[in-house]
Amino acid sequence: MVGFYTVLLFIFTGAFLVSFTVALSRFFAPTKQYPEKLIPYECGDLPQGDAWIQFNNRFYIVALIFLIFDVEVMFLFPWAVVFNDMGLLAFVEMFIFIVVLLVGYAYVWVKGDLDWIKPKPRLEHLAKGKGE
Amino acid sequence: MSAILQEKETTLYLGPQHPGITGNMMIELKVTGDTIRKATTHVGYLHRGFEKLMEERLWMQCFPIVCRICVPEPDPNEENLARAIEELEGREVPERAKYIRVMMLELSRMATYLLWMGGQSGSAGLYTMPQWTVGDRDYIIDLFEELTGGRVYHMYIWPGGVRRDLPEGFEGRVRKVLDYLEQRLTDYDRLLFENAIFLRRAQGVGILDKDMAMEWGVVGPPLRGCGIAHDVRKDEPYEVYDQLDWEVITHEGSDVYSRAMVRRKEFEQSISIVRQVLDKMPSGPVHNPGPNPLKWRVPAGEAYVKTESARGEFGYYVVSDGSLKPRRVHVRGPAYVHGVSLLERMLVGANIADTSFIMNSLGTCPPEIER
Amino acid sequence: MEPLVQFFYILLPFLRDWPEWLALTVIGIVAALLMFGFVAIFALFAIWLERKVSAHMQDRIGPMEVGGWHGWAQTIADTIKLLVKEDIVPENADRILFKLAPAIVFTAALAGFAVLPWTQDFIPADLNVGLLYILSVSSFAVIGILMGGWASNNKWSLYGAMRSASQMVSYEIPVALALLAVVMNAGTLSMRHLVMAQSGNILDWNVFNFFPLTAVAFIIYFVASLAEVNRTPFDLPEGESELVGGFHTEYSGMRFAFFFLGEYANMYVVSAIATTVFLGGWLPPFEFLSFIPGPIWFVGKAMTMVFIQMWLRWTLPRLRVDQLMYTCWKVLTPFSFAIILLIGLWKVI
Numbered sequence: 001m002v003g004f005y006t007v008l009l010f011i012f013t014g015a016f017l018v019s020f021t022v023a024l025s026r027f028f029a030p031t032k033q034y035p036e037k038l039i040p041y042e043c044g045d046l047p048q049g050d051a052w053i054q055f056n057n058r059f060y061i062v063a064l065i066f067l068i069f070d071v072e073v074m075f076l077f078p079w080a081v082v083f084n085d086m087g088l089l090a091f092v093e094m095f096i097f098i099v100v101l102l103v104g105y106a107y108v109w110v111k112g113d114l115d116w117i118k119p120k121p122r123l124e125h126l127a128k129g130k131g132e
Numbered sequence: 133m134s135a136i137l138q139e140k141e142t143t144l145y146l147g148p149q150h151p152g153i154t155g156n157m158m159i160e161l162k163v164t165g166d167t168i169r170k171a172t173t174h175v176g177y178l179h180r181g182f183e184k185l186m187e188e189r190l191w192m193q194c195f196p197i198v199c200r201i202c203v204p205e206p207d208p209n210e211e212n213l214a215r216a217i218e219e220l221e222g223r224e225v226p227e228r229a230k231y232i233r234v235m236m237l238e239l240s241r242m243a244t245y246l247l248w249m250g251g252q253s254g255s256a257g258l259y260t261m262p263q264w265t266v267g268d269r270d271y272i273i274d275l276f277e278e279l280t281g282g283r284v285y286h287m288y289i290w291p292g293g294v295r296r297d298l299p300e301g302f303e304g305r306v307r308k309v310l311d312y313l314e315q316r317l318t319d320y321d322r323l324l325f326e327n328a329i330f331l332r333r334a335q336g337v338g339i340l341d342k343d344m345a346m347e348w349g350v351v352g353p354p355l356r357g358c359g360i361a362h363d364v365r366k367d368e369p370y371e372v373y374d375q376l377d378w379e380v381i382t383h384e385g386s387d388v389y390s391r392a393m394v395r396r397k398e399f400e401q402s403i404s405i406v407r408q409v410l411d412k413m414p415s416g417p418v419h420n421p422g423p424n425p426l427k428w429r430v431p432a433g434e435a436y437v438k439t440e441s442a443r444g445e446f447g448y449y450v451v452s453d454g455s456l457k458p459r460r461v462h463v464r465g466p467a468y469v470h471g472v473s474l475l476e477r478m479l480v481g482a483n484i485a486d487t488s489f490i491m492n493s494l495g496t497c498p499p500e501i502e503r
Numbered sequence: 504m505e506p507l508v509q510f511f512y513i514l515l516p517f518l519r520d521w522p523e524w525l526a527l528t529v530i531g532i533v534a535a536l537l538m539f540g541f542v543a544i545f546a547l548f549a550i551w552l553e554r555k556v557s558a559h560m561q562d563r564i565g566p567m568e569v570g571g572w573h574g575w576a577q578t579i580a581d582t583i584k585l586l587v588k589e590d591i592v593p594e595n596a597d598r599i600l601f602k603l604a605p606a607i608v609f610t611a612a613l614a615g616f617a618v619l620p621w622t623q624d625f626i627p628a629d630l631n632v633g634l635l636y637i638l639s640v641s642s643f644a645v646i647g648i649l650m651g652g653w654a655s656n657n658k659w660s661l662y663g664a665m666r667s668a669s670q671m672v673s674y675e676i677p678v679a680l681a682l683l684a685v686v687m688n689a690g691t692l693s694m695r696h697l698v699m700a701q702s703g704n705i706l707d708w709n710v711f712n713f714f715p716l717t718a719v720a721f722i723i724y725f726v727a728s729l730a731e732v733n734r735t736p737f738d739l740p741e742g743e744s745e746l747v748g749g750f751h752t753e754y755s756g757m758r759f760a761f762f763f764l765g766e767y768a769n770m771y772v773v774s775a776i777a778t779t780v781f782l783g784g785w786l787p788p789f790e791f792l793s794f795i796p797g798p799i800w801f802v803g804k805a806m807t808m809v810f811i812q813m814w815l816r817w818t819l820p821r822l823r824v825d826q827l828m829y830t831c832w833k834v835l836t837p838f839s840f841a842i843i844l845l846i847g848l849w850k851v852i
Contacts, residue, residue, distance in 0.1 A: 003618075003628035003629055003630040003631075004628070004630065005527060005531060006527075006530075006531040006534065006535075006617060006627055006628035007614060007617045007618075007628050007630070007636070008531075009528065009531030009532055009534075009535055010531070010534075010535045010538070010613060010614045010616070010617040010627070010628075011610055011613075011614050013531075013532055013535035013536065013539065013613070014535070014539070014606075014609060014610035014613035014614060015606055015610050017539055017609075017613075018605065018606040018609050018610065018761055019606065021586075021757055021760075021761075022590070022602075022757045022758060022761075024586070024757075025585075025586045025587070025588075025590060025756055025757040026590070028586055028587040029586070029587050029588055029589050029590055029756055029757075030587075030589050031589060031590075032589070033589075033591070035594075037591060038591065038592075038593050038594040039593065039594070040593045040594075040595070040596075040655065040656050040657040040753060041657060041659070041747065041752055041753065042145050042657070042658065042659075043145045043146060043147050043148065043149050043150045043158070043747070044145075044147070044148045044149035044150075044158075045145045045148075045158070047657075047658075048143045048145070050595075050656070052653070052656065052661070058165060058669075059665055059668070059669050062669045062672070062673060062828070063668075063669070063672060065832075066672040066673060066675070066676065069676045069836075070672075070675065070676065070679075073676065073679040073680060073683065076680075076683055076843075077634075077635055077679075077683065077686065077692065080683050080686040080687040080690075081686060081690055081691060081692060082690070083687045083690065083847070083850070084687075084688075084690040084850070085690070087850075087851060088851050091847045091848070091850075091851045094847070095844070095847070098840065098843075098844065102840065105836075109832075109833070114828065114829075114832040114833060115825065115828070115829070142658065144658055150747060151743045151744055151747060152743070152744035152745055166824055253820060254744060255744045256744075256820035256821060257735060257736070257738065257742055257744060257820050257821025258818075258819065258820040258821075259557075259561075259817070260557070260560055260561050260817045260818060263561030263562060263563060264561060264562060267561075267562050267563075323818065324820075327819070327820060329736055329819055329820045329821075329822060330820050332822075332826060333820065333822070333823055333826070483823055483824065483825070484662070484745060484746075485739070485742065485745045485821075485823050485824060486823065487745070488744050488745070489744075
């Protein structure tokens with residue numbers, strides 16, 4: 001368990017170094033703040049509305065798919081470690097496991113949830129677009 | 133799914149200060165997720181009122197102004213104004229001056245295409261290409277500097293011919309630059325035009341169909357990229373284009389890629405045009421002098437001339453009332469159609485990432501939109 | 504006994520007299536500081552190198568002035584400049600998350616260094632699940648980036664952060680599966696034992712094992728790791744022609760510097776994983792070259808990978824979001840599954 005203790009020390013040291021350096025920069029850096037400087041950057045114009053916007057649900061679906069696969073990968077790692085010792089039995093068992101997941105993968109694929117929204121220019125809009 | 137999760141639209145401003153937008157121009161995007169639902173362009177950050185300025189200037193003083201209408205390619209503007217005045221006055225241009233003018237126009241077309249290649253690949257996130265092309269463009273600009281004294285704004289073409297004859301040995305130096313650029317094209321092909329990712333990004337994106345292009349008055353490479361052979365140089369030849377051997381280049385596909393290929397092939401063709409011009413160039417005077425510029429009255433009348441610039445058809449409508457100054461100069465540039473009316477419609481349904489990609493492929497030049 | 508602790512006990516014998524917890528703490532902190540020093544020097548060097556590499560690919564010469572020889576001190580000067588830059592937190596921003604984000608990104612990157620095997624005797628923490636640990640720690644960067652982008656209260660930042668999150672989590676699947684292909688053969692997750700299983704000459708390296716299956720796994724890993732660290736052609740989160748600066752649009756001064764440092768540290772971490780797992784870690788390619796010490800091989804191989812990352816950055820355009828997802832879910836993932844099954848079959852038969 002010494003290794004994990006070292007890892008913990010790494011994390012603390014890293015966090016300390018970041019805070020230390022940022023604090024250090026306070027001694028050197030100027031602070032002249034005025035309202036215009038604190039406006040979020042929106043390409044030179046005043047920001048319109050809040051930036052905490054409702055976001056595309058595609059990201060949510062990707063996150064769900066990722067979760068399933070990541071859990072699967074977590075199961076695969078211990079299996080891979082003992083694979084050499086167990087041979088055929090391990091292979092067949094994991095084969096069944098993977099196939100079950102691949103069926104789900106195929107389902108998601110066919111359902112189209114792996115497709116990001118492709119840019120589809122609406123040509124009919126282009127053609128009539130005169131007045132608009 | 134979409135019925136349940138109806139997404140709200142978000143407003144994004146691209147520009148006036150945005151690394152992906154050339155020049156100062158704003159595109160207001162209404163987006164849901166990554167898809168653009170509505171695009172509105174806002175111009176006016178760069179308005180300088182050139183047309184009005186010219187009404188208060190002597191004829192000769194207009195030349196330094198028209199150069200600045202489209203910054204990367206000033207020569208078609210000079211050519212237009214010069215030809216309009218020549219048409220009003222009925223002044224003859226010596227044969228040699230015509231050849232030199234064609235050489236200037238084609239060199240400036242090449243310089244503009246080089247700049248465009250950089251912009252197109254820069255908007256796709258490949259920053260090596262801009263460095264190469266802008267570097268190579270400098271060789272052309274060096275030629276301009278030697279010939280005219282100005283690197284970007286030349287004020288070289290003027291009524292009755294060109295300002296001065298070619299310096300000694302200039303022809304050889306032009307040929308050297310042409311050879312170099314021709315050999316560089318293979319590098320460009322390998323880096324950009326044959327790059328699998330560029331093909332994936334450019335093909336099928338920014339589609340502009342034929343009817344639409346005709347209806348909206350699209351000109352230049354975007355029109356030829358729809359497979360329509362329209363080129364002022366061929367349709368209404370000016371200077372000596374009818375005596376040279378060249379073809380109008382078209383490309384089927386109507387997408388960003390076909391527009392890119394049109395420009396790439398025209399670049400190659402410009403090299404051959406300049407070579408022909410150098411071969412055929414006659415000797416003789418280069419200028420048919422006019423009156424003292426301070427007392428220069430252009431006969432009353434009106435003229436409309438057009439030139440094929442790298443962005444498309446550039447038209448000048450010049451009215452003179454016989455006084456020392458133009459009565460009215462109206463500029464019909466390609467960028468207004470491309471950069472405002474068309475862009476607003478083409479962006480609908482596109483991805484945010486493609487905004488500047490499509491804008492670059494249309495060859496929009498914000499300074500020229502507002503003049 | 505841990506290799507690191509032994510290493511320090513031999514180096515500094517008086518540590519043996521100290522209470523064990525104190526000695527371990529001191530050793531751990533010293534190791535962390537050593538790694539931080541390495542990260543800092545590596546980042547300074549890599550940024551300079553990237554500028555030079557890009558310059559020479561673009562017919563330029565790059566920085567030439569600062570420090571004399573080929574502008575070697577340019578990055579140091581830049582760092583000092585960043586140190587004295589004003590630290591701006593935009594109004595309406597979520598101040599706590601905004602300030603926390605760079606720390607998380609950088610700390611995650613530094614924590615990844617804890618299990619890198621520099622040589623047989625020097626590995627800060629020889630975890631028996633080292634590979635799994637480094638995979639999970641590198642996912643922490645996503646949280647930092649998401650926090651930074653969200654807290655900025657800027658639409659470009661939010662877009663960059665969202666893209667970055669979806670990209671980094673998606674590409675974690677091919678990364679993990681490609682590494683799994685090697686673990687199946689080696690039968691261990693410890694970084695040290697993974698390298699030791701490859702001893703011999705160059706043909707014993709995992710990349711040439713089960714040729715061409717692991718070679719394909721290596722390519723899958725490399726492509727996906729580019730996406731993990733947001734490098735071109737997968738630099739969508741910060742693609743400047745689309746999203747201005749992506750998730751770090753609003754950051755300035757030292758906080759921006761830590762995002763930057765984290766990015767370069769992550770570049771090294773993914774290269775080091777590739778070196779450890781596929782390219783034989785600290786081992787020389789041929790027996791007669793073994794007089795060159797292990798750390799030099801390790802750093803050399805990793806730097807080669809870093810160079811390839813830079814090379815790709817300056818020769819490839821950026822992908823679009825849908826193409827990015829397509830590449831991950833419909834190309835890399837099926838292929839890595841196929842490789843795992845094929846290697847399993849190969850070993851069983």
